[in-house]
Amino acid sequence: MKYPYSKRVIEHFRHPHHMGRMKNPDAVGVAGNPVCGDVMYIYIKVKDNRIIDLKWETMGCAAAIATTSMLADLAIGKTLDEAEKLTKKEVADALEGLPPIKMHCSNLAADALRDAIKKYREKHEN
Amino acid sequence: MKYPYSKRVIEHFRHPHHMGRMKNPDAVGVAGNPVCGDVMYIYIKVKDNRIIDLKWETMGCAAAIATTSMLADLAIGKTLDEAEKLTKKEVADALEGLPPIKMHCSNLAADALRDAIKKYREKHEN
Amino acid sequence: MQVYLDNATTTRTADEVIEAMLPFFNEKYGLPSSEFGHSMGIDASDALEQSRKTIANYLNVKPNEIVFTSGETESNNLAVLGVARAKGKGHIITTSIERLSILNTCRHLETKGFEITYLPVDKHGLVSPDDLQSAIRDDTILVSVQHANPEIGTVQDIKAIGEICGEHNILFHTDASSSFGLEDLPMEHIDLATFTSHLIHGPKGIASLFVREDITIKPIFFGSNNEFGIRPGFENIPGIVGFAKAVTLLSKKYVEKMRKQRDHIINELTAIPHTYLNGHPEKRLCNNVNVSFSFIEGESVVLHLDMRGIATSTGSACSSPNLKGSYVLEAVGQDPEVSHGSLRLTLSRYTTDREIEYALKHIKDVVSKLREMSPFKDEDTFRKMAKEEHK
Amino acid sequence: MQVYLDNATTTRTADEVIEAMLPFFNEKYGLPSSEFGHSMGIDASDALEQSRKTIANYLNVKPNEIVFTSGETESNNLAVLGVARAKGKGHIITTSIERLSILNTCRHLETKGFEITYLPVDKHGLVSPDDLQSAIRDDTILVSVQHANPEIGTVQDIKAIGEICGEHNILFHTDASSSFGLEDLPMEHIDLATFTSHLIHGPKGIASLFVREDITIKPIFFGSNNEFGIRPGFENIPGIVGFAKAVTLLSKKYVEKMRKQRDHIINELTAIPHTYLNGHPEKRLCNNVNVSFSFIEGESVVLHLDMRGIATSTGSACSSPNLKGSYVLEAVGQDPEVSHGSLRLTLSRYTTDREIEYALKHIKDVVSKLREMSPFKDEDTFRKMAKEEHK
Numbered sequence A, B: 001m002k003y004p005y006s007k008r009v010i011e012h013f014r015h016p017h018h019m020g021r022m023k024n025p026d027a028v029g030v031a032g033n034p035v036c037g038d039v040m041y042i043y044i045k046v047k048d049n050r051i052i053d054l055k056w057e058t059m060g061c062a063a064a065i066a067t068t069s070m071l072a073d074l075a076i077g078k079t080l081d082e083a084e085k086l087t088k089k090e091v092a093d094a095l096e097g098l099p100p101i102k103m104h105c106s107n108l109a110a111d112a113l114r115d116a117i118k119k120y121r122e123k124h125e126n
Numbered sequence C, D: 001m002q003v004y005l006d007n008a009t010t011t012r013t014a015d016e017v018i019e020a021m022l023p024f025f026n027e028k029y030g031l032p033s034s035e036f037g038h039s040m041g042i043d044a045s046d047a048l049e050q051s052r053k054t055i056a057n058y059l060n061v062k063p064n065e066i067v068f069t070s071g072e073t074e075s076n077n078l079a080v081l082g083v084a085r086a087k088g089k090g091h092i093i094t095t096s097i098e099r100l101s102i103l104n105t106c107r108h109l110e111t112k113g114f115e116i117t118y119l120p121v122d123k124h125g126l127v128s129p130d131d132l133q134s135a136i137r138d139d140t141i142l143v144s145v146q147h148a149n150p151e152i153g154t155v156q157d158i159k160a161i162g163e164i165c166g167e168h169n170i171l172f173h174t175d176a177s178s179s180f181g182l183e184d185l186p187m188e189h190i191d192l193a194t195f196t197s198h199l200i201h202g203p204k205g206i207a208s209l210f211v212r213e214d215i216t217i218k219p220i221f222f223g224s225n226n227e228f229g230i231r232p233g234f235e236n237i238p239g240i241v242g243f244a245k246a247v248t249l250l251s252k253k254y255v256e257k258m259r260k261q262r263d264h265i266i267n268e269l270t271a272i273p274h275t276y277l278n279g280h281p282e283k284r285l286c287n288n289v290n291v292s293f294s295f296i297e298g299e300s301v302v303l304h305l306d307m308r309g310i311a312t313s314t315g316s317a318c319s320s321p322n323l324k325g326s327y328v329l330e331a332v333g334q335d336p337e338v339s340h341g342s343l344r345l346t347l348s349r350y351t352t353d354r355e356i357e358y359a360l361k362h363i364k365d366v367v368s369k370l371r372e373m374s375p376f377k378d379e380d381t382f383r384k385m386a387k388e389e390h391k
């Protein structure tokens, strides 16, 4: 089986990490839309400006699922400032690359995380 | 081997009858031309207005060779009047048919025979 | 277990077909280059004409009405461009769910001054004969409507369409590649028809175009005088022999078997909540199942199934090299969020009941796992979010 | 004994090639329909790209410069029509001894407002680079000159021709089907080149067109976006795999062997009185012998030889379905009465010395038998009669 995806992508696709809905998240971020086929919800728990837990739900292709799973691994334990700077490229690199065509359309997890952080800050700055 | 020719044509092509040059013919008829690829020479011996011997030489395709050979079989023994009336169709029928495209271009033996008879008559009417 | 359920893309070449072709590769490998040539060429010529006769007999048409081409794409181009070139100008009617080889040929002809009407289809993918009737103009030169759609399986009423064309004296072409051997085709109402080999367990790279004897079309490329002057080039004899052999293996008994299997699959899958059948509930190819699962995306379904040995396909944009979703699902009015979750299963005579049970079990499991992962659990939220982003 | 000496018409598919193709008929029978589809499709896609790479490597070009088509005829059309369509108008230069797929395509283009120059050839079939030089105009868009002629075997000076085209910035296409694997081709001087599979012991129904990366041509038919957008339609994967395998089997050692055999045959046959070698004495394909025997006609030679198990061909009008003689022999200025007596023997890597001895013995015997039957015994009478009837 020689998929157009790296082994890493396939691993995360088959056995995603931190997948699921969070009971009482501190914030929820969203990216993508059903019309395009990829939607990510990212739920975070924050303590001392640090992401201590992250869960997610994704509708999407293998790249969408794998990038969300990868992002979860990368984000958990980071401060909000650090996590906010996570880029699509870092996620893709951690996955040993993505097919070029999938770089921008399905690799939306970092956007969803930024959205969650933004919402968290809005709530807590008020 | 399923050639576009009847068995009869192939038989005459492989083992032509009465083939060769005649030593002292009473007349020689010619049909066809080297440019078109088919040339027949027909040599006849005549006695009491009857063809008592016929030989021929042909440059040409299988149809040309077979029709000359067949014509020889048909003409020998016939009176000049009878022989003159031999048609291309009769020759082709005796060969169990010819491919349509070969009916007119290679089936020239009857013409060569008529030419021989004409020349014979010219010589003997003078 | 390996289960191949993508028989609308291509089929396995039957062992009998391979056996029939083999001698033409390294024993009887001649070409019919000259009528008055050597035996090897004459044998090739005989094989060619015998194959033509076999296919013509199956279709109940004349051998000289069967032209061999390199594939469905070439046959469709030869039909549409061939008529367009013979007529010089005019109006062509087709549908919005034709193959790309019809649609893109029509688009090309638009740049050359031809006018094209793309008939819409209803939610089941059916063309309305009334729509056709009203689209016809004085200068309409050709109607091209596929027999059955390879994606959603909808079978058109070719008899009604052919009769309308006949009344107006307009040439009628149908791409019958997807229905060949599966659905009867009323040849008497058809002027041109495409049939391809690789969808009936024949080899790839060979197809035919039926061209009614009294019709003049112009070739789309030029060269030697083969195939009644309509298609130049040396003949692919092994391919042609294999194609003809595949035609002799067609049988109604397989159609019956596939129909039962299809109905069973449709029953099982539509019993899964939030699942929709695409295409027509009755006027449908015996080997086609196409459903959409809300809340999930098709590429992941196909990939998960493939990892379990099951080959399927989807109309999801994420699965296509240009990220465009299925234009067929769009044409039947399916919302894009739902068509992302489409899954097509297409059967062949070789598909066994055991394979189907295996596939059904895994499809249910994969759908349920992916839905667990999905942020959407109810249609309202799902549709509302799609609508918002549509604005 | 069966002796096949018609390898310029088509060749036997190599056993290694058949073996390489077989799994793609009934095991790996998928099609590369989707990049993000199932494994069977991905395997097909890999086989396609691997085959493309194999052929590109052999030619020392880039894989994305190799486009697969259904045959020499389609490749030649794609080259000439593809350039003509991209440019819209202009002047094209070709030769009087090209394949029909070039000549008839050019004739078609003449009806569309393109102007064509058909360069003459000398008595050996050679195009003069000077003639090409003087034929070039400001609006010349394409030069198409075959590498070698399949009938008389003459090999053109492609480097000189390509250099002239390069200096004038004119696209240069060569049909290299007949020379593929037999003669080196200076790819660096070529913009487009046709290579076909069935002449190198690969399967029929598959060929390729080399299109230099920086060149834009337009497709000749329309559909899906395969083959870099130049050639739509599903790929003939078994054919492509077989073609690539055939390329890997090409070897200089066969060329050496055939050259020796060819020279031996030419020596033996030209020792027969009133026999002429057609084509060039040195610049000639290693597998081509073409002679004319005065006083006899080629169809009868071919037929007699066939009955003795020897497959050959002739340029005689009597052997062709439309009774037209070889336009190639006409172009080299051969009198029709002599070209009726032409006989072509073309070798392959599989041709053995024993087969050649057998063929030579029978050719001599048949020629002598037919000459015995012929009314002509000397050139004078023969030529005079032809001249008279020419008037």
Ligand SMILES: Cc1ncc(COP(=O)(O)O)c(C=O)c1O
Pocket: C072, C073, C099, C100, C101, C102, D032, D033, D034, D222, D223, D224, D225, D226, D232, D233, D234
């Ligand atoms: C990648 C690809 N190749 C080939 C085809 C077949 O194309 P056509 O319908 O033009 O024969 C399709 C189908 O649309 C396709 O998607």
Ligand SMILES: Cc1ncc(COP(=O)(O)O)c(C=O)c1O
Pocket: C032, C033, C034, C222, C223, C224, C225, C226, C232, C233, C234, C235, D072, D073, D099, D100, D101, D102
């Ligand atoms: C009968 C026949 N078929 C096919 C061909 C091959 O044609 P092309 O040179 O156009 O590929 C030829 C050669 O001229 C031919 O004579």
